[in-house]
Amino acid sequence: MALDKSAIETLKNVTTATLTTILLKKGLRNVWLRGTKPLGPGQPRIVGRAFTLRFVPAREDLATPASWASPISTRAAIEDMPEGAVVVADAMGVTDAGIFGDILCARMVKRGVAALVTDGVMRDAAGVLDTGLPVWCSGVAAPPSVAGLTFVAWQQPIACGGVAVFPDDIIVVDDDGAVLIPAGLLDELLAEAPEQERMEAWIMKEVDRGVPLPGLYPMNAETKARYEAEKAKG
Incomplete structure (x- = not known):
């Protein structure tokens, strides 16, 4: 197929x-x-x-x-x-x-x-x-x-x-x-992969502006909330 x-x-x-x-x-x-x-x-x-x-x-x-x-x-x-x-x-x-x-x-x-x-x-x-x-x-x-x-x-x-x-x-x-x-995992990957790329691109921007890695990569709750808020703004 x-x-x-x-x-x-x-x-x-x-x-x-x-x-x-x-x-x-x-x-x-x-x-x-x-x-x-x-x-x-x-x-x-x-x-x-x-x-x-x-x-x-x-x-x-x-x-x-x-x-x-x-x-x-x-x-x-x-x-x-x-x-x-x-x-x-x-x-x-x-x-x-x-x-x-x-x-x-x-x-x-x-x-x-x-x-x-x-x-x-x-x-x-x-x-x-x-x-x-x-x-x-x-x-x-x-x-x-x-x-x-x-x-x-x-x-x-x-x-x-x-x-x-x-x-x-x-x-x-x-x-x-x-x-x-x-x-059997294709649909899950199609749903999750673009968001993972989007999130990592955002993290890279944060690194570029000098944000330390602890709490950023991987995200803690505070960072995730900030990411979601910025994503909602478009």
């Missing part, structure tokens, strides 16, 4: 740092996908539902160039990717075999994929950047995926960067990396 445009616009104005704070308050500590860094500079904040890919360790009889033509292949998975998806690939943190290169990324762009996130690495880095597909990963490596990985499935629960990712969970990526919002 595609993510509502209004939800995307709301979350595009919320940092991943803010999202982790809100999720922490709800008891979710493990939502930041480790090893997911922007491949190129200036990538925008992107929001979309997770489309999952799963790799396992390479096995010599399965991880071959011939496997790329198999019905269970990254090529087949790409043709199933919906417009607006954030593809999340579980590469087990393998850093010596690139999961995708420029040709596959170019096809993902044609499919309307919003971004690719992986705890693994890419290959053909210059070519991938030229495709315009925003990528978050752990780096680059020349060898192809089959040098260290076997592709086995898509749209299944995966572990990426130490985080459990289920199909249709929501992924938000920015300069700080990738954060997961469980699908």
Whole structure:
């Protein structure tokens, strides 16, 4: 199910740092996908539902160039990717075999994929950047995926960067990396995240004018009352 445009616009104005704070308050500590860094500079904040890919360790009889033509292949998975998806690939943190290169990324762009996130690495880095597909990963490596990985499935629960990712969970990526919002908590995050950003912006203004942190961050009752009064004034 595609993510509502209004939800995307709301979350595009919320940092991943803010999202982790809100999720922490709800008891979710493990939502930041480790090893997911922007491949190129200036990538925008992107929001979309997770489309999952799963790799396992390479096995010599399965991880071959011939496997790329198999019905269970990254090529087949790409043709199933919906417009607006954030593809999340579980590469087990393998850093010596690139999961995708420029040709596959170019096809993902044609499919309307919003971004690719992986705890693994890419290959053909210059070519991938030229495709315009925003990528978050752990780096680059020349060898192809089959040098260290076997592709086995898509749209299944995966572990990426130490985080459990289920199909249709929501992924938000920015300069700080990738954060997961469980699908069942989306409405709560949409309601709370803008207010958290508004509150922190107000706190920053208070810091700029010299207000000490105790009682300000986090707010005590007096500060909260002052904040609410100023917010009511608009």
